Amino acid sequence: MKRDPIPRIRIVDIAGLAGVSAGTVDRVLHNRGEVSPKTREKVMDIIKELNYEPDILASALAAKKTFRIAALLPYGTDQIPFWKYPVAGIEEGLLEIMHFGVSLERYYFDFFDRDSFLRQSSEILNDDMQGVIMASVFTSEAEDFLERCNERNIPVVLINANICSGSCVAFVGQDSLQSGMVAARLMKYGSGSDGEILIINFIRDEGNQDHILKREEGFRKYYGELKTGTPVLRQLNIVETAGLDGREILRDAILSPGTRVKGIFVTNSRVFRVARFLEENNAGDIILIGYDLLDENKHFLKNSTIDFLISQKPREQGYKSIMTLYHHLVLKKNVERNQYLPIDIITKENLEHYSSE
Amino acid sequence: MKRDPIPRIRIVDIAGLAGVSAGTVDRVLHNRGEVSPKTREKVMDIIKELNYEPDILASALAAKKTFRIAALLPYGTDQIPFWKYPVAGIEEGLLEIMHFGVSLERYYFDFFDRDSFLRQSSEILNDDMQGVIMASVFTSEAEDFLERCNERNIPVVLINANICSGSCVAFVGQDSLQSGMVAARLMKYGSGSDGEILIINFIRDEGNQDHILKREEGFRKYYGELKTGTPVLRQLNIVETAGLDGREILRDAILSPGTRVKGIFVTNSRVFRVARFLEENNAGDIILIGYDLLDENKHFLKNSTIDFLISQKPREQGYKSIMTLYHHLVLKKNVERNQYLPIDIITKENLEHYSSE
DNA sequence: CGTATTTTCGTGCACGCACACGGAAATATT
DNA sequence: AATATTTCCGTGTGCGTGCACGAAAATACG
Numbered sequence: 001m002k003r004d005p006i007p008r009i010r011i012v013d014i015a016g017l018a019g020v021s022a023g024t025v026d027r028v029l030h031n032r033g034e035v036s037p038k039t040r041e042k043v044m045d046i047i048k049e050l051n052y053e054p055d056i057l058a059s060a061l062a063a064k065k066t067f068r069i070a071a072l073l074p075y076g077t078d079q080i081p082f083w084k085y086p087v088a089g090i091e092e093g094l095l096e097i098m099h100f101g102v103s104l105e106r107y108y109f110d111f112f113d114r115d116s117f118l119r120q121s122s123e124i125l126n127d128d129m130q131g132v133i134m135a136s137v138f139t140s141e142a143e144d145f146l147e148r149c150n151e152r153n154i155p156v157v158l159i160n161a162n163i164c165s166g167s168c169v170a171f172v173g174q175d176s177l178q179s180g181m182v183a184a185r186l187m188k189y190g191s192g193s194d195g196e197i198l199i200i201n202f203i204r205d206e207g208n209q210d211h212i213l214k215r216e217e218g219f220r221k222y223y224g225e226l227k228t229g230t231p232v233l234r235q236l237n238i239v240e241t242a243g244l245d246g247r248e249i250l251r252d253a254i255l256s257p258g259t260r261v262k263g264i265f266v267t268n269s270r271v272f273r274v275a276r277f278l279e280e281n282n283a284g285d286i287i288l289i290g291y292d293l294l295d296e297n298k299h300f301l302k303n304s305t306i307d308f309l310i311s312q313k314p315r316e317q318g319y320k321s322i323m324t325l326y327h328h329l330v331l332k333k334n335v336e337r338n339q340y341l342p343i344d345i346i347t348k349e350n351l352e353h354y355s356s357e
Numbered sequence: 358m359k360r361d362p363i364p365r366i367r368i369v370d371i372a373g374l375a376g377v378s379a380g381t382v383d384r385v386l387h388n389r390g391e392v393s394p395k396t397r398e399k400v401m402d403i404i405k406e407l408n409y410e411p412d413i414l415a416s417a418l419a420a421k422k423t424f425r426i427a428a429l430l431p432y433g434t435d436q437i438p439f440w441k442y443p444v445a446g447i448e449e450g451l452l453e454i455m456h457f458g459v460s461l462e463r464y465y466f467d468f469f470d471r472d473s474f475l476r477q478s479s480e481i482l483n484d485d486m487q488g489v490i491m492a493s494v495f496t497s498e499a500e501d502f503l504e505r506c507n508e509r510n511i512p513v514v515l516i517n518a519n520i521c522s523g524s525c526v527a528f529v530g531q532d533s534l535q536s537g538m539v540a541a542r543l544m545k546y547g548s549g550s551d552g553e554i555l556i557i558n559f560i561r562d563e564g565n566q567d568h569i570l571k572r573e574e575g576f577r578k579y580y581g582e583l584k585t586g587t588p589v590l591r592q593l594n595i596v597e598t599a600g601l602d603g604r605e606i607l608r609d610a611i612l613s614p615g616t617r618v619k620g621i622f623v624t625n626s627r628v629f630r631v632a633r634f635l636e637e638n639n640a641g642d643i644i645l646i647g648y649d650l651l652d653e654n655k656h657f658l659k660n661s662t663i664d665f666l667i668s669q670k671p672r673e674q675g676y677k678s679i680m681t682l683y684h685h686l687v688l689k690k691n692v693e694r695n696q697y698l699p700i701d702i703i704t705k706e707n708l709e710h711y712s713s714e
Numbered sequence: 715c716g717t718a719t720t721t722t723c724g725t726g727c728a729c730g731c732a733c734a735c736g737g738a739a740a741t742a743t744t
Numbered sequence: 745a746a747t748a749t750t751t752c753c754g755t756g757t758g759c760g761t762g763c764a765c766g767a768a769a770a771t772a773c774g
Contacts, residue, residue, distance in 0.1 A: 021754045022755095023754060027753085032732090033734095034752060036752065054731075055418070055729090057456050057730080058414075058418050058731045059730080059731055061729095063731075063733090063759085099413055184706075190546045342701065343706075343707035345701075348542070349700075353532060353698065353699045354699050369760080379725095379761085380763080381723060381724080383761075386761095387763090389763075391720090392722075392723080393723090412760055415729090416760080416761055417729095417761090420763090
């Protein structure tokens with residue numbers, strides 16, 4: 001039976017061993033004031049040798065330092081409910097770390113309006129922020145803003161969609177290629193080797209769609225690697241503008257005479273639109289796979305119109321993004337550049353235990 | 358753009374408003390020493406009205422209180438590797454909360470030896486522990502020990518297998534019935550409506566097997582609720598004693614002439630034994646579903662001998678158990694009695710992002 | 715009423731760290 | 745050599761809370 005005593009090394013212990021005062025050790029630790037090279041080296045050696053770690057409770061209490069973090073995200077709407085969840089995850093993480101002086105400023109923009117993104121991101125640069133959590137919905141504007149932040153040494157964590165050229169501190173999101181492959185494996189079990197499968201992309205005129213395209217790519221990759229018989233994979237792009245849900249396009253693709261649709265893979269969280277359509281038209285024997293536990297998607301999963309949902313874990317994305325900034329900013333620890341979240345497969349049977357995602 | 362200022366109410370603020378010293382407020386807060394009823398009521402009113410919350414950093418720093426938590430778990434072995442993971446999760450949680458004075462004592466026992474459980478649990482009662490995390494492997498002994506702990510007001514968190522009659526603070530684990538139903542849904546997609554499906558239980562002479570039986574129950578429940586054609590479900594119990602892996606029983610059940618096994622559901626983490634057998638005998642077209650990301654299970658998932666693994670998330674069970682005790686013991690917060698973990702479905706394609714479970 | 719005992723409460727100091735201030739020592743300038 | 749300036753470092757106090765000690769006030773007893 002092992003005991004776990006924690007003999008904490010304190011600043012005064014190091015001071016004693018180095019024959020200096022605690023104030024000098026503090027100056028060495030924080031590169032503050034002036035310390036002679038000889039004294040500095042002696043203190044640093046002891047710090048390393050004893051593996052000194054500060055008591056973060058005492059440090060936070062004494063410093064009363066504040067870390068102001070900006071959240072630059074789309075606001076969730078009834079049409080795009082997905083974005084309600086990362087926000088909730090960020091707020092949840094804030095509750096855990098606010099004791100350490102972290103505060104959050106919220107800069108929300110309209111998912112469909114590039115100018116609102118520009119306005120809010122400009123405002124961040126006018127304020128005195130120490131870190132930013134950003135959703136890169138508009139790619140080139142986000143890259144521009146990221147560059148501005150880098151010039152000011154403001155660390156940025158990207159959420160949900162990565163930017164390849166960005167020098168952010170971290171990206172928190174899902175491996176989109178792999179999630180497409182997961183969807184394909186599930187589809188293959190459910191729909192067999194014949195007929196055709198629709199890959200439906202709800203896309204926009206503009207903005208970052210890498211993750212959507214990568215999901216399709218992964219889906220096709222899985223089938224491409226199969227040794228025997230595969231169904232026909234057919235892409236269907238539905239341009240997503242405010243107000244339209246693509247009903248006529250769905251009718252043509254699914255209900256036209258001669259179509260043999262066995263399954264549908266929707267590459268984002270708007271799968272509820274397809275589910276609505278299938279339900280209205282009694283097309284219940286089609287395997288339907290999509291993303292995320294939005295309320296309406298959950299409703300259709302429960303009544304078996306949707307067979308599987310893949311969760312991007314949006315709440316956990318939010319939670320993890322703020323915790324990553326905390327580790328980087330406050331604890332000064334190394335954080336991983338790409339933080340991929342698990343690719344959760346949700347069925348009617350395990351839905352209840354995922355509901356808070 | 359909303360600001361998030363936190364004007365913290367301190368003890369000295371309350372003291373000023375009540376016309377007493379901070380020491381008196383402290384005495385009221387902690388029911389310490391003696392305070393006149395009149396003064397106590399005045400202070401309590403102000404505390405409630407201002408919704409005072411202590412600064413947990415300052416509280417932990419000043420109190421230097423230690424919370425000693427006992428971990429009463431089986432040790433992980435090559436034969437039962439599952440138990441390596443909850444331990445890792447507990448250690449991970451400990452790192453996050455040790456600043457608040459939490460320390461961990463490890464009391465490990467042999468999964469197959471009731472006496473070792475009795476020895477270790479007795480030792481806990483002899484030591485001065487403030488909380489216990491326990492795996493209820495031997496049901497009645499665990500109930501007994503739980504009763505002892507209750508007499509001493511030592512809170513206990515159960516992990517992995519619940520005890521129905523136990524008055525523990527919390528249970529952290531998976532909803533076994535639902536996980537069996539998830540397995541059945543996956544099996545149904547993969548193996549169709551004819552032939553037979555084996556439900557293999559690796560069981561022991563003694564000990565808590567509720568969760569294993571519940572998984573089978575859930576599996577059967579799913580098929581029972583189907584409206585049309587179901588395969589034959591056949592139970593196969595393999596008694597698990599140290600050293601044997603049930604190879605002969607598997608041979609009879611799977612390879613005998615006349616058997617038409619389309620799928621196998623193994624109700625715990627020993628699915629690698631079945632996978633080994635299938636691989637050795639080139640029986641690769643059987644759908645195989647089991648539990649947990651042990652190294653050997655992962656190997657068979659990668660080479661497609663195993664089709665799906667359901668994760669009990671053992672590491673997260675450990676993590677969550679210690680965090681639950683922390684919330685209860687240190688923060689004095691209410692915690693939920695049954696904390697069910699998500700039922701993760703793992704395929705070859707999403708395995709990499711679950712590897713740390 | 716005087717003395718003894720109990721109740722009540724203010725005060726001081728501890729926790730480990732952050733950091734400002736100013737005195738002492740070292741160095742530069744005249 | 746005397747004076748001015750810079751470098752270096754020790755000391756003191758703050759952060760918010762926990763808690764021990766003992767003085768003052770209230771109460772009990774003879």
